[in-house]
Amino acid sequence: MHIVVCIKQVPETRDVAVDEETGVLLRDGVKSIMNPFDLYALEAALRLKEERGGSVSVISMGPPQAEAVIREAYMMGADRGYLLTDRAFAGADTLATAFTLAQGIDKIGEADLIVCGLQTTDGDTAQVGPGIAEMLRIPHESNVIAITGVTDSGLRLERDSGDSLDTVDVAFPCLITVTKAIGEPRLLSFRRKLETADYPVVYWSLGDLGENEDSLYGLKGSPTQVERIFSPPTQSDQEMWRGSGSELAQRLLSKLSDLRFVGGMRHD
Amino acid sequence: MIKVNHSLCTLCEICVGVCPFSALMREDDKIVVLDTCRLCKICLKHCPENALSLEVTASRSEHNLADYSGVLVVAECSGDSVHPVTYELIGKGRELADKAGEKLSCVVIGHDIADICDQLLEYGVDRCYAVDYPELAQMRVEPYTNALEEVSLKIKPSIVLLAATPTGRTLAPRLATRLRTGLTADCTTLEVRNGSELVQIRPAFGGNIMAQIVTPKHRPQLATMRYKVMEPAVKERKPDARVETLQLLANQLESKAQVVKSRRKPPEESISDAEIIVAAGRGVRSEQSLAMVAELAALLGGQLGVTRPLVENGWADYTRQIGLSGRTVRPKLLITCGISGAVQFTASITGAETVVAINSDENAPIFKNAHYGLVGDLNEIVPALIDGLREV
Structure with missing residues (x-):
């Protein structure tokens, strides 16, 4: 079984602020890490490999520095890593990102299963995984919390649909996006670090992909297109x-009603 | 993309410093633009030499905007019940359609959905499209996407609104990708300008910054919207409101996924995920008072949280403790009762959207973290709140 895991390098912290005058994001000296959800995606893939055999490839789109997250994936147990890096990929939204990753996955070839983290901590959209599945025209399941069975032809999994928990059988090839409930990721292995130090990372640019139309x-x-970024409204409206006691309670109840925490929620 | 005119550039590196995405770098005697560039154009404004410019090339896949009109809302249903976010989507959709002077439609996908369609007609939609097949009884991504594609191709809406629920967030990117158009997730503000050009605002970096996003050349413009963010639709029936049935072909109903079993989720157990939390601190001096705070939480449909001293007293379980040594919470509403506001507590509630603090000491630090500060005795205020809520 061949599994491809999509990973991304993201800023370590979400505590970014915006300079009120210039509209510039302030994030001095913020370190980069692998997107936390992707660690869980990789863990899920490695467990399947341990159970069924096969191999795990990881793929990322980003600047050359993103090689660091591929090296990290090697230390967890990934077998091969691919980095899609090109000036032409700059400024990609979720559609263009999904297209680029789908081109890369297509070139790697023969993936039975693609695993993505539910979302990234810098974008929070949860759109790229389903987008890749649509580009490749394969089924996908989002919000997977457990894989309860695996055969040669597909997976049995649990998905969290918000109001319900569903048991779903899905056939290979398919894509899943996983939540943190899927299982704690393993720690980086020092032994693996030594073993994989000379593993190559495959770099692909626009010219290497099947579709060259930039x-x-x-x-x-x-x-x-992002038109502008700005700070959320601050708590200057503090009251x-x-x-x-009864006056304060009355006032709070009417405020909670205005904010729709009380009453008027149901229509049916 | 951003282009650097190297003959004008003096290598002052101001652009490197202002780039919010760390996408500009000095490489030897050149400034280079990295893949992380999001084209925010901030560097352009800061370059003293005007050495930076934006190279815009029309997308090959752009659509003819004049062909698209109206707003389409994707209703979210499970079984025979409508998720309440659907009424918020319709409320927002009606507002946008009215401003643009266009029609509002909704689409319902499922099985035996006639009643749901009739019900939605009462909330101001001009047209309700029903896609009703036994194969659609449960949410399966491929046939649901096919249904959304069919209705989109048939009515060519300018705007499509979906719920930012797990189901909406899995279908929306699938549809946007199939139509090769733009999608913005989790919008908190939506407006139209110049007809039906959609201006979308969403939080990024966990709500630390907001981004304003547009889809200038592609249609439809897709957005998902969070639950409890917008006003629900008011009851009104449009004079020519009616249901239209949409047919799918047998192969459009096929799926490589089968839902074997589906069960309702048990009510929330973790305070980390609770949308409403009423939290009790040291100022709650007896177990009877704590029971009162717990009752308030239950009446609001929320969870009880506590600070460390109450856990140490043995009055509450550790799983309810908020704080650096307990849990971090991000509720939509947090009401604190008798909590002074030590950093170990306040550091764990920064994600709370609305904070109400009840404390008898008007100098308590908790008030600095609260939107609404109630200076008074919780043993008077909380019972009055409980009485008020019982009447609702």
Whole structure:
């Protein structure tokens, strides 16, 4: 069985602020790490490999520095790593990112299963995984919390659909996105670090992919555009209330009703 | 992409410093643009030499905008019940359609959905499209995407709104990718300008910054919207509102996935995921008072949280403890009762959307972290709240 895991390098912290005057993101000296959900995706893939045999490839799109997360994946147990890096990929939204990764996965070839983290901590969209599945025209399941069975032809899994938990059988080839419930990722192995120090990382640029038309990648291939970024409204609207117990309670109830925490929720 | 005019560039590296995405770098005697560039254009404004420019090339796949009109809302149903977020999508959709002077449609996918369609017609939609097959009784990604594609191709909406629920967030990217158009996740604000051009605002980096996003050249413009963010639709029936049935072909109903079993989720157990939390601190001086705070939490449909002293007293379980040595919470509403606001507590509630603090000491630090500070005795305020809620 051949499993491909999609991973991404993200800033370590989400505690970024915006300079009010310039609109510039402040994140001095913030380190980069592997997207936390991707560690769980890789863990799920490695457990399947241990059970069924086969191999695990990891793929990432990003600048050359993103090689660090592929090295990290090697230390957890991945067999091969691919980095899609090209100036033409810059400015990609989720559609162009899904297209680029799908091109890379297509070139790796013969994937029975593709595993992605539910979402990244810098984008929070959860859109790239399903996008890749659609580009490849294979089925996918999001929010997978457990893999309860695996055969030569497919997986049995549990998905969290919000209001319900569903048991789903899905046939290979397919893509899943996993939550942290899937199982704690293993620690990096020092032995693996030594063993994999000379593992190559395969670099692919636009010219290496099946589709070379650059208008499908990066900004040119991105339907959405970020017009501006700004700080969320601050708590300058803070209010202090004084009065008797019943006055304060009445005032709070009417505020909770305005904010729709109380009453008027149901229509059926 | 961003282009550097090397003959104008003096290598002052101001652009390297202002780039929010660390996408500019000095490489020997050149400034280079890395793949992390998001084209935010901030560097352009800061370059003293005007050596940076934006190279924009039209996308080959852009759509003819004039062919698209109206707003389509994707209803979220499970079995015979409508998820309440659907009414919020319809409320927002109606507002956007009215501003653009266009129609509002909704689509319901499932089996035996006639009642749901009739019900939605009462909330201001002009047209309700029903895709009703036994194969659609449970959510399966491929046939559901096919159904959404069919309705999109048939009515060519300018805007499509979906719920930012697990189901909406799995179908929306699938549909956007099939139509090769733009999708913005978890929007908290949606407006239209110049007809039906959609302006989308969403939180990024865990809500630490907001991003304003547009889809200038592709249609439809897709957005998912969080539950409890927008106003629900008001009850009104449009004069020519009606249901239209949409047919799918047998191969459009096929799927490589089968739902073997589906069961309702048990109610939330972890305070980490709770949307409403009422938290009790040292100022709650007896177990009877704590029971009162717990009752308030239950009446609000929320969970009880506590600070460390109450756990140490043996009054509450460790799983309910909020704080650096307990759990971090991100509720939509947090009401603190008798909590002074030590850093070990406040550091764990920074993700709370609305914070109400009840404390008798008006100098308590908790008030600095609260949107609404109630200075008073919780033993008077909490019973009055409970009485008020019982009347609702």
